[in-house]
Amino acid sequence: MSAAETAAATMRLIDPQFRLQFCAGMQSWKFIIPLIMIYSLATAAETRLPFKTVFKGQDQFNRLVSRAKNENWKALPVGERTAAAGQALVGTRYKHFTLEIDNRIEAPSVNFQGMDCWTFFEIALAFARMLNEPEENWTPERLLHYIELDRYRSGECTGDYLSRLHYLEDWLFDNDRRGLIVDLTREYGGVSVPHSAREMTVGWRHYRYLAHNRTLLGPLAQMEARVSARALYQIPKRRVAAVEPRLRSGDIIGIVSRERSGLYSTAHVGLALRTSDGLHFMHASSPGNSGRVVVDSRLSSYLARYRSDSGILVARPLR
Secondary structure: OOHHHHHHHHHHOOOHHHHHHHHHOHHHHHHHHHHHHHHHHHHHHHOOOOHHHHEEOHHHHHHHHHHHHHOOHHHOOHHHHHHHHHHHOOOOEEOOOOOOOOOOOOOOOEEOOOEOHHHHHHHHHHHHHHOOOOHHHOOHHHHHHHHHHHHEHHHOOOOOHHHEOOOHHHHHHHHHHOOOEEEOOOOOOOEEEOEOOOHHHHOHHHOHHHHHOHHHHHHHHHHHHHHHHOOEEEEEHHHHHHHHHHOOOOOEEEEEEEOOOOOEEEEEEEEEEEEOOEEEEEEEOOOOOOOEEEEEEEHHHHHHHOOOEEEEEEEEEOO
16 A cells, blocks of 8 residues: 555544644644554554564574585576575475465465475575575575565565465466566477366365455456466476486476366476486475475386376476
8 A cells, every 4th residue: 555545544534624624734744644654554564474474494494595505506507506405405394285374364485394396396496596696685584585576476475365376387377477487398399288277266175265265266266267268288298208308407397187077287396306317306295105305206207107197397497
């Protein structure tokens, strides 16, 4: 809310006769200014969450910063920096719904104590981007800035739940549009598949914000319809082994799955990691598997393990 809007809102709360007195003489400012300040502070308090809510794992963060300094990660390209941060997070436990941190207010957040597949890759990427700055700026607050840049539509969290990019294909579209990453899926042989993004409206009861704010379901369905209307491209898994030599450490690898309906959706995400024996898939593995961040088998072998996995999409960090 701008200062003018705040003043106007405050004036509406004041008795009409008092408004006339205000307009008649500048001395009334001594009454108005405290009211404006109180209103502004109250509004700010309602749209922010405590730091202890939005950032968890200070010790883990400090260890990551120390390792980045000792191993001079800053000298690496952004993709290799991302992979280095990812490797340093190996062993972190898997935790569902780490972004559902409030009943109403949406805010950039980081949890080093537990990650799902999405928060794993975005924390690694945000940390890599933070290293572009002077070392005195390698702080939790600055990391949260880069999380916001990546996680929210047009890089801005408005406090509204739907300002977050909830679907990987929507994240890919928005971050590619802003020049933060490049979508390489089509260039590497991707083909269009029939697409559906509706997981959240189907399973809304599992999402804290949606369960407490059912009025979001209509706008959510509209957002999902826009996402579903865009073409989804995948590199079919039979072609992934041939593509692996073109992939780099730190590339973001989205796993596309074919549903029983015959439609396709993004189902998982991780990072590419090139080692001496090939291109591996590094990801936060669900509790039904290891329940930790792991460096898994070669990417093509990982895809062959799961019948429903139909292919991949590839995004490369540019900055």
